Amino acid sequence: MKPKTLVTRWLPADVLARLKTVSDVTMWPEADQPATRDFLYREIAQVDAVLSMLTDQMDETLMSHGDHLRIIANMAVGYDNIDLQAAKQRAIHVTTTPDVLNETTADLTFALLLAVARKIPESSEFLRSGQWQSWSPFLLAGQDVYGATLGLIGMGRIGEGVARRARGFGMKLIYHNRQRKTETEVDLGVSYETLDGVLQLSDYVVVLTPLTQETHHLIGERELQLMKKTAILINVSRGPVVDEVALYRALHQGQLYGAGLDVFEQEPIALSHPLLTLPNVVALPHIGSASIATRRKMAQLAADNIYEVLIGNSPLTPIV
Numbered sequence: 001m002k003p004k005t006l007v008t009r010w011l012p013a014d015v016l017a018r019l020k021t022v023s024d025v026t027m028w029p030e031a032d033q034p035a036t037r038d039f040l041y042r043e044i045a046q047v048d049a050v051l052s053m054l055t056d057q058m059d060e061t062l063m064s065h066g067d068h069l070r071i072i073a074n075m076a077v078g079y080d081n082i083d084l085q086a087a088k089q090r091a092i093h094v095t096t097t098p099d100v101l102n103e104t105t106a107d108l109t110f111a112l113l114l115a116v117a118r119k120i121p122e123s124s125e126f127l128r129s130g131q132w133q134s135w136s137p138f139l140l141a142g143q144d145v146y147g148a149t150l151g152l153i154g155m156g157r158i159g160e161g162v163a164r165r166a167r168g169f170g171m172k173l174i175y176h177n178r179q180r181k182t183e184t185e186v187d188l189g190v191s192y193e194t195l196d197g198v199l200q201l202s203d204y205v206v207v208l209t210p211l212t213q214e215t216h217h218l219i220g221e222r223e224l225q226l227m228k229k230t231a232i233l234i235n236v237s238r239g240p241v242v243d244e245v246a247l248y249r250a251l252h253q254g255q256l257y258g259a260g261l262d263v264f265e266q267e268p269i270a271l272s273h274p275l276l277t278l279p280n281v282v283a284l285p286h287i288g289s290a291s292i293a294t295r296r297k298m299a300q301l302a303a304d305n306i307y308e309v310l311i312g313n314s315p316l317t318p319i320v
């Protein structure tokens with residue numbers, strides 16, 4: 001009998017073709033709605049592998065229903081939706097999709113930075129709503145990107161991609177990371193700073209650190225107060241790395257110039273959320289890696305990880 005795989009969101013057939021040669025695949029049919037918890041409980045009991053999304057909580061309770069489970073292949077570089085300890089105890093491999101999304105996510109990070117700095121969504125809305133009366137000296141004037149200081153919090157491959165783009169904009173580059181990256185410092189001309197140093201010196205602070213117990217609310221009231229009043233905060237990692245209540249307060253009180261957010265503490269963010277009332281916030285629905293080519297590569301890498309494990313090889317990009 002072929003091993004079984006559960007895919008928790010609709011994915012294109014060609015991405016799953018190779019996997020289907022070694023496994024029977026059950027797929028949640030919706031592209032835009034996550035699999036229900038009931039569906040997951042029912043199906044996980046039958047399968048050897050799960051191709052999961054960041055919206056699926058792969059916790060201990062769910063895993064305890066998966067007696068035959070050998071691998072959870074998350075279609076994301078983040079894995080804060082997976083209880084790694086529980087997976088380890090059950091000898092379940094956990095894989096992610098690193099690297100294939102670096103450049104696409106760095107593109108979006110830069111787009112978000114530019115959008116906030118130069119008020120692009122606000123300006124577009126201004127025009128479309130018929131408010132444009134005349135060219136005017138300071139109409140929708142924003143902040144310069146060229147020549148400004150960019151501070152990266154988290155310096156992995158996506159951070160390196162952002163740094164390369166920033167060099168093209170003549171930006172001064174500083175970063176903070178758990179471990180110093182001396183080679184990257186030389187290659188990309190970035191200087192290491194303490195976290196407080198990055199916050200105090202940067203015109204743009206880009207948060208790229210993964211969500212862990214240590215990084216939960218890493219950017220809170222104290223940290224926001226350290227930032228320049230003219231500075232812009234960009235978060236493209238995970239929502240809970242930034243304390244949204246503190247962020248709203250800082251923006252509302254003019255302690256910060258603006259924020260670009262691709263991720264939120266609760267996703268989707270409620271339309272009534274105070275952050276969405278602020279004109280100096282550009283908010284996106286977690287689309288950092290969302291180019292068609294990159295999402296296909298992520299799905300393929302997740303499927304390939306399962307394929308390898310099911311034919312008895314090691315996974316390609318394991319976490320556990």
Ligand code: DGY
Binds near residue numbers: 078079101289
């Ligand atoms: C990830 O991969 O973790 C992103 O948040 C989605 O691309």
